[in-house]
Structures are given as structure tokens and as C-alpha cells.
Amino acid sequence: MTIGFIGLGNMGLAMLRGIKEKRQDKLVYAVKTQQSARRLEMELGFGPSPLEEVYESDVIFLAVKPVNYPYFLKELSGVLRKEQIIVTMAPGFSLEQVQSFFMEEVKVLRSMPATPAQIGMSVSGLCFSDSLTKTEKDRLRDIFNSFGWSHDMDESLMEAFGSFCGVMPAFLMNLIEAMADQAVAWGIPRKQAYLLAGQIMQGSGALLLETGLHPAQLKDQVTSPGGTTIEGLLALEEWGGARAMQKAMQASYAKSIAMGENF
Numbered sequence: 001m002t003i004g005f006i007g008l009g010n011m012g013l014a015m016l017r018g019i020k021e022k023r024q025d026k027l028v029y030a031v032k033t034q035q036s037a038r039r040l041e042m043e044l045g046f047g048p049s050p051l052e053e054v055y056e057s058d059v060i061f062l063a064v065k066p067v068n069y070p071y072f073l074k075e076l077s078g079v080l081r082k083e084q085i086i087v088t089m090a091p092g093f094s095l096e097q098v099q100s101f102f103m104e105e106v107k108v109l110r111s112m113p114a115t116p117a118q119i120g121m122s123v124s125g126l127c128f129s130d131s132l133t134k135t136e137k138d139r140l141r142d143i144f145n146s147f148g149w150s151h152d153m154d155e156s157l158m159e160a161f162g163s164f165c166g167v168m169p170a171f172l173m174n175l176i177e178a179m180a181d182q183a184v185a186w187g188i189p190r191k192q193a194y195l196l197a198g199q200i201m202q203g204s205g206a207l208l209l210e211t212g213l214h215p216a217q218l219k220d221q222v223t224s225p226g227g228t229t230i231e232g233l234l235a236l237e238e239w240g241g242a243r244a245m246q247k248a249m250q251a252s253y254a255k256s257i258a259m260g261e262n263f
């Protein structure tokens with residue numbers, strides 16, 4: 001099939017890279033500036049196409065900023081054929097809002113991917129319009145699974161999903177920076193500090209998934225009585241570490257709801 005990307009910035013490129021590596025689809029994309037066009041052609045080995053060509057794709061990823069969604073949906077409403085599928089990824093933009101641009105029932109996948117897509121490790125939330133058949137849904141899941149893991153979500157949980165998995169790469173990078181700064185203060189070289197932080201996050205995630213144990217059990221395994229870990233955990237609690245994460249997720253969630261109301 002032909003998969004088209006309207007916009008190919010951070011998120012679009014991450015997904016396209018994953019698809020290009022794992023699948024045989026024809027890929028087309030359009031960007032706005034000559035500068036991006038030149039850079040992407042160098043990087044991908046193929047250049048952008050006119051928007052009209054991208055509009056012809058079997059599956060069209062709307063990978064522009066949310067503010068550009070109304071413009072492109074209006075454009076698509078004039079040219080889209082009934083078998084084509086639109087994939088959205090903007091927080092707060094509902095299936096109903098997409099449908100409101102079209103006279104006929106349209107096939108839409110509302111998604112929430114994440115930037116680890118570029119190394120095949122996105123955790124993506126998927127919410128399908130009723131107009132998609134089972135086969136089409138399976139094909140779309142296959143596309144998303146080519147750059148990570150995908151999870152079907154009820155639309156009422158898409159904001160929550162985005163404020164969890166969509167934002168977490170940035171939150172975790174922020175934590176990594178904080179951890180590395182402390183490590184550097186102790187004398188560990190910065191480059192090594194980032195390596196250690198990345199590896200321990202990867203290791204802890206894998207431990208949770210592979211053992212299937214409850215997080216509290218895994219925590220208890222490393223907290224010896226009177227030891228260093230419990231001392232650190234108590235300080236983390238005192239300084240609101242876990243609560244700060246929940247507050248950050250809540251702030252993203254509130255913003256996501258507000259964005260949806262503003263479309």
C-alpha cells in the first residue's frame with residue numbers, strides 16, 4: 001500500500017523511519033520548507049512529493065502540528081476517496097472532530113505515538129472509527145507495530161494515554177538529565193552518566209516486563225533493612241518525587257483537554 005505523511009517533523013519522521021525499515025510500502029511525504037525537504041532527501045534517500053500526491057495515499061498520516069489540522073482536513077474533504085484512511089496524532093482531536101469536516105462517513109484512526117518510534121520502540125495508543133473494517137484495523141495495527149508496540153484504547157482514554165505514553169519520553173529525558181547532573185557533581189564523566197542512566201532505565205523496564213512481578217516486589221528486592229536504597233526512597237518521598245510525576249502527567253492531561261476544546 002502507499003503510506004503518505006503530511007508533515008515529517010520529529011514524530012512523522014520517527015514513524016516513517018520505522019516503517020521504512022520493517023515494511024515494503026511505498027512511502028510519500030510532504031513538508032513545508034525547502035530546508036526540511038533538502039535535509040530529508042539527504043537522510044532518507046528520497047525527496048518529498050507534492051501534497052496532491054500525498055493526498056492519494058491509501059493511508060494518510062496527518063503529522064503536522066495540531067494547529068494545522070483544520071486546514072488539511074478541509075483540503076482532504078475535497079479529495080478523499082471513501083476507501084482511504086486518515087491517521088491523526090494530535091492530542092485532544094477527536095474522531096468526531098475529524099468527521100465534522102466530511103459530508104460522507106470517513107475512515108479514521110486516532111493515534112498517539114511516541115518518539116522512540118525511531119528505534120522501533122514507540123508505545124502507541126490506537127482508537128478506530130466505526131467505519132474501519134476488521135481487516136483495515138489489523139493492517140493499521142501492523143503499521144504501528146512496525147515501529148513499536150500498539151494498544152487499542154477506548155477514545156475516552158486517549159487523553160490519558162497521551163499524557164502517559166506520549167509525554168513520557170520527554171519527562172524521562174528530564175529525569176535522566178537530573179540524575180546525570182548529580183552523577184557529574186560526584187565526578188562521573190557526563191557521557192558515561194548518560195549511558196548509565198539510559199541502561200538502568202532500560203534494565204528496570206525490562207525487569208518489570210520480563211519477570212511480571214509487581215513493581216512493589218521489585219522495589220522491595222533492592223531495599224535492604226537499614227540500607228542505602230530505602231534511605232534514598234524516603235528522601236524521594238519527602239521531596240515529592242513520585243507526586244511530582246503525577247502532577248506533571250495531570251498538567252499534560254489538562255492541556256490536552258483544553259487543546260481539544262479549542263479546535
Ligand SMILES: NC(=O)c1ccc[n+]([C@@H]2O[C@H](COP(=O)([O-])OP(=O)(O)OC[C@H]3O[C@@H](n4cnc5c(N)ncnc54)[C@H](OP(=O)(O)O)[C@@H]3O)[C@@H](O)[C@H]2O)c1
Pocket residue numbers: 006007008009010011012013030031032033034036037062063064065066068089090091112113114115166
Ligand atoms: N513530538 C512528539 O513527541 C509527539 C508525540 C505524539 C504526537 N505528536 C503529534 O505529532 C504531530 C507532529 O508533531 P511534531 O512534533 O512531529 O511536529 P514538527 O516537528 O513541528 O513537524 C511538523 C511538520 O509539519 C510540516 N508542515 C507544516 N506546515 C506544512 C504544510 N503547510 N505543508 C506540508 N507540511 C507542513 C513541517 O514541515 P517543515 O519542516 O518544512 O516546516 C514539519 O515537517 C502533532 O500533531 C503532534 O501533536 C507528537
